[in-house]
Amino acid sequence: MKVAIVGASGLLGSLLVPALRLAGHKIFTVGRSRANDFRCDVGDLKSTSSLFDKLQPEILINLVALTDVDLCESDPRQAFSVNVRAAENIVSWIGSTVNDCHLVQISTDQVYDGIGPHSEHDVNLSNYYAFSKYSAELAALTVPSTILRTNFFGKSNCDQRVSFTDWIYDSVVSNKKTLLFKDVFFSPLSMGTLAEMICLVIEEKPLGIFNLGARSSLSKSAFAILFMKKLNIVSDNIEVTSIASASFMKAYRPRDMRMNVTKFERQLSVVLPTLEDEINRVIGDYHETF
Secondary structure, three states: OEEEEEOOOOOOHHHHHHHHHHOOOEEEEEEOOOOOOEEOOOOOHHHHHHHHHHHOOOEEEEOOOOOOHHHHHHOHHHHHHHHHHHHHHHHHHHHHOOOOOEEEEEEEHHHOOOOOOEOOOOOOOOOHHHHHHHHHHHHHOOOOEEEEEEOEEOOOOOOOOOOHHHHHHHHHHOOOOEEEEOOOEEOOEEHHHHHHHHHHHHHHOOOEEEEEOOOOOEEHHHHHHHHHHHOOOOOOOEEEEOHHHOOOOOOOOOOEOOEOOHHHHHHHOOOOOOHHHHHHHHHHHHHOOO
16 A cells, blocks of 8 residues: 655654555655655645645555644744644645545644543643644544544654653663653553554544553553563652642643543454553563663
8 A cells, every 4th residue: 555654754653664664555754854755844735735646645644743842832833833734734635636545643642631531522622732733633534534642652763752761761771860740641552552553544444533542541650660660670860749840841731641442442443452561562672772
């Protein structure tokens, strides 16, 4: 299948591209850097339409995102340009082409807040990052699309980006003071499992919005402590605290992003792993460098 991946040089894309190629798909990577097969600013409608007219992908995966929550809050125009306009331009091309093209739009668990686990209709936008990602979802819904609300971790293959587990690992082995929040809850997947699920989505093309995460959850502090325990790492510089004490954060962060993933499991006939299973999956990657 011909698959175009926009924003492929980022954290998830660096793992997803080889996974999809291994699965036998013909992959075109698209972005502004020279690392991509095709250089294009998808914030520009004319350039976007011209490129996809040539490529004629059957699947278009949009990984473009400005994920710096504080920057999105202080510069909402930039957040809109990256997170919304790019999606709108991709959707515009899909809506105008005579050939069938299915969009896979990667969204975020930050569209949730309040007491979870949250079903897909429990949207509660609490910062501009969440607002911009939700706006992109609304654009994606106007064409045949699968919208995946997710959060992910694992060892990065991208020189410019680090994951949550990378940050934990680097902090403790460097003996840096590390703040871990006991009152922020989530249910992320490893990037490996997420890539496998995206491969399945490409084959099945389910329509609509789906939570895609682990079937269990932890606080961020409990996650980090379990991760370190499995690596046999002990640190004296860990401080477990409340996010309310984190005065360095400019934008509000959701406290509870836990997701109910039963809709995805039913639609795709899969059983998603627990969060401990997912931590076990990535541990070997860190053992190699420990």
